[in-house]
Amino acid sequence: MNCRSCGAPVSLPLLDLGTMPLANGLVDADVAPGTEPRYPLCVRVCTRCWLAQTDGGPAPELLFPANYPYLSGYSVTWREHARRYAHQMIARLGLGPSHRVIELATNDGSLLAEFAVRGIQCLGVEPAFVPAQAARERGLPIVEAFFGPDLAVALRDGDGGADLVVANNVLGHVPDPVGFARGVAILLRDHGVATFEFPALQCLVDGQQFDTVYHEHHSYFSLISVTHVLSQAGLRVFDLERLSVHGGSLRLYTERQSGPGRSVASAVADLLDCEQAAGVASPDWYGRLQPAADRVRRELLAFLHQARARGQVVGGYGAAAKGTTLLNWAGVGVGLLPWVVDRNPVKQGRLLPGCRIPVVAEQVLADAPPEYLLVLPWNLRREVIEQLARGGLTTILPVTAIPEVTIG
Numbered sequence: 001m002n003c004r005s006c007g008a009p010v011s012l013p014l015l016d017l018g019t020m021p022l023a024n025g026l027v028d029a030d031v032a033p034g035t036e037p038r039y040p041l042c043v044r045v046c047t048r049c050w051l052a053q054t055d056g057g058p059a060p061e062l063l064f065p066a067n068y069p070y071l072s073g074y075s076v077t078w079r080e081h082a083r084r085y086a087h088q089m090i091a092r093l094g095l096g097p098s099h100r101v102i103e104l105a106t107n108d109g110s111l112l113a114e115f116a117v118r119g120i121q122c123l124g125v126e127p128a129f130v131p132a133q134a135a136r137e138r139g140l141p142i143v144e145a146f147f148g149p150d151l152a153v154a155l156r157d158g159d160g161g162a163d164l165v166v167a168n169n170v171l172g173h174v175p176d177p178v179g180f181a182r183g184v185a186i187l188l189r190d191h192g193v194a195t196f197e198f199p200a201l202q203c204l205v206d207g208q209q210f211d212t213v214y215h216e217h218h219s220y221f222s223l224i225s226v227t228h229v230l231s232q233a234g235l236r237v238f239d240l241e242r243l244s245v246h247g248g249s250l251r252l253y254t255e256r257q258s259g260p261g262r263s264v265a266s267a268v269a270d271l272l273d274c275e276q277a278a279g280v281a282s283p284d285w286y287g288r289l290q291p292a293a294d295r296v297r298r299e300l301l302a303f304l305h306q307a308r309a310r311g312q313v314v315g316g317y318g319a320a321a322k323g324t325t326l327l328n329w330a331g332v333g334v335g336l337l338p339w340v341v342d343r344n345p346v347k348q349g350r351l352l353p354g355c356r357i358p359v360v361a362e363q364v365l366a367d368a369p370p371e372y373l374l375v376l377p378w379n380l381r382r383e384v385i386e387q388l389a390r391g392g393l394t395t396i397l398p399v400t401a402i403p404e405v406t407i408g
Helices: 076-093 112-116 129-136 149-159 177-187 201-206 223-232 266-278 283-287 289-309 321-330 363-367 378-390
Strands: 012-021 038-045 052-054 100-104 121-125 162-168 188-199 235-243 249-256 314-317 372-375 397-400
Touching: 012 283, 012 289, 012 321, 076 112, 076 162, 076 378, 100 112, 112 121, 121 149, 149 177, 162 177, 177 188, 177 223, 177 235, 188 201, 188 223, 201 266, 223 235, 223 249, 223 266, 235 266, 283 289, 289 314, 289 321, 372 378, 378 397
Parallel strands: 100 121, 100 162, 162 188, 314 372, 372 397
Antiparallel strands: 012 038, 038 052, 188 249, 235 249
């Protein structure tokens, strides 16, 4: 395997989860058990540019099919994050009706709509039909395609590019991050800004967040590694923010290398120094994640077996991709976790891939309250606790498994 960024041979192991089903590949109940495709899921690190990356993986059309079920707007936490981002960028860049925003991987349009309602010209790029259609129903113009340099040229020549390109939680999802970033550079107008958000590798490793590894994520970025990717594409980082979303993320502000030459904020050098001090550019730092994954598997199974022995029910919350990784890695099936609730009706009535646990509507929490609720998207723990309180379901104890099994 050669590095997706610099082309060097990649051999340093970070995490090996064996074979896994596609994290968002929900299946219908009539699909025969054992027929779902499984693929190796192993992450290695390039010791030249320090990019963490999966070993190959399924084609994008398999990872993001027409019926791709993830819709970001069902998360209150994400909607608030999108609203804050839009307000901040409008103020920071002085965006108005004469400006244009292009969002890549628009999903259901929850973020892009925050610009559109303020009269700013918008365009979304989303390859999967279901979320693309949800965005169109908001009145947003959507190009239903995978993004790359060729599409970037067509969009730039057609409408003159963008003052802001939004590439949040997408750079790690593409098999060619340099080509994707090159397309972003093509889209930008002379004074344009592109923002990239992604889960921070340092948070993933230090927080033992191994369940955020799944086939859709081809790359896992530190500032050290992503700077190398972006510089090859003709982009320079001039500012960044550290975010709490998704368990710890980075938001990078970039411009063309031939752009206006904005001054570089001290936050950039500060984080580079922090990563160097932590050991992100050292092979030893990457040896901690696999033991953590092994430990969490033991802890979760022990908790579930003990609850069952006591005659207590543990339900699940959130048919999230990270839940698919966790449950399949731990070997949890319906005998230990009989159902998972999810607010998204596209997911309800289907089964989580691999473990084949049914996805049900939230009404089950009121009709037959379990003793415990395993919150699979642990980053939404507070949102779930508040939701239980509003519903008067305070007897249900929330449980999270990352970085360790925590009850209450």
